[in-house]
Amino acid sequence: MRRAHWTPDLSEAHIVEHLLREHGVIAWAFDTEMVRQDWLKTLAFGGYRVMVSDADFGKAQAVVNAYRNGELASQIEDTERPSCPGCGASDASEDLRPRRAVFMLLIASDGLSIPFLFATHTASGASWFVASYLVLQLLLLTPGVAARIVKWRYRCLACDRTWREPPGRAFRDLAHAVEAASRDRHDPANPVHPRP
CATH class of the missing domain: 3.30.70.1530 (Hypothetical protein rpa1041)
Structure with missing residues (x-):
C-alpha cells in the first residue's frame, strides 16, 4: 500500500x-x-x-x-458564476479570510472560560445563575453568528473586493454544476469521465 x-x-x-x-x-x-x-x-x-x-x-x-x-x-459557465459587484468580473473565489477570525474566536473562548469558572466558583447562587444564563446564551448564539461570518463569502480575484452572495444563488450554481456533470457523464461522446 x-x-x-x-x-x-x-x-x-x-x-x-x-x-x-x-x-x-x-x-x-x-x-x-x-x-x-x-x-x-x-x-x-x-x-x-x-x-x-x-x-x-x-x-x-x-x-x-x-x-x-x-x-x-467542474466547469461552471461564466454567466452563472457570482460576478463582482464592484468591477463586474466573474473571477470570484470563496473568501477564506473570515474563517481565521472564527477559528481564533473558538480558541479564545476556551481561554476566557477558565478565569470565568474560577470567578463563579466562589460567587453566590444568584450570580452563578446569571453567569450560567449568559454562557448558555453565548453558546446558543455563537453557531449562528459564526455561520453568518463564514458562509457565502466571495472575493474578486481581479479587484480584491469581498462580498456576501445570497444563499439561493450559491445553491443554484451548485445545482447547475451537478446537472452539467451528470449530463456529461452519460454522454458517450464525452470522454471526461472514462469508465473502468
Missing part, C-alpha cells in the same frame, strides 16, 4: 478516494475515524491519507495530479 494523497480536510479525502475509484483505482481513506475525533490535532495525527495498492500507484498519481491541477474541476 502506498499513499496517493494527503489532506487535512476530511471531505477532500473522501472526494479524492471516490475520484480514484471512478477512474478504476481501488482507494481507501485511512484514519478518518481517528483523526476527526479531535480536529485541532489533525496535523499531529498526520491528516487523512488516501491509500492505493502498489500496482495502481502510477495511475493514482496521474489522477491526483490532474485533480490538483484543476483538470478535473
Whole structure:
C-alpha cells in the first residue's frame, strides 16, 4: 500500500478516494475515524491519507495530479458564476479570510472560560445563575453568528473586493454544476469521465 494523497480536510479525502475509484483505482481513506475525533490535532495525527495498492500507484498519481491541477474541476459557465459587484468580473473565489477570525474566536473562548469558572466558583447562587444564563446564551448564539461570518463569502480575484452572495444563488450554481456533470457523464461522446 502506498499513499496517493494527503489532506487535512476530511471531505477532500473522501472526494479524492471516490475520484480514484471512478477512474478504476481501488482507494481507501485511512484514519478518518481517528483523526476527526479531535480536529485541532489533525496535523499531529498526520491528516487523512488516501491509500492505493502498489500496482495502481502510477495511475493514482496521474489522477491526483490532474485533480490538483484543476483538470478535473467542474466547469461552471461564466454567466452563472457570482460576478463582482464592484468591477463586474466573474473571477470570484470563496473568501477564506473570515474563517481565521472564527477559528481564533473558538480558541479564545476556551481561554476566557477558565478565569470565568474560577470567578463563579466562589460567587453566590444568584450570580452563578446569571453567569450560567449568559454562557448558555453565548453558546446558543455563537453557531449562528459564526455561520453568518463564514458562509457565502466571495472575493474578486481581479479587484480584491469581498462580498456576501445570497444563499439561493450559491445553491443554484451548485445545482447547475451537478446537472452539467451528470449530463456529461452519460454522454458517450464525452470522454471526461472514462469508465473502468
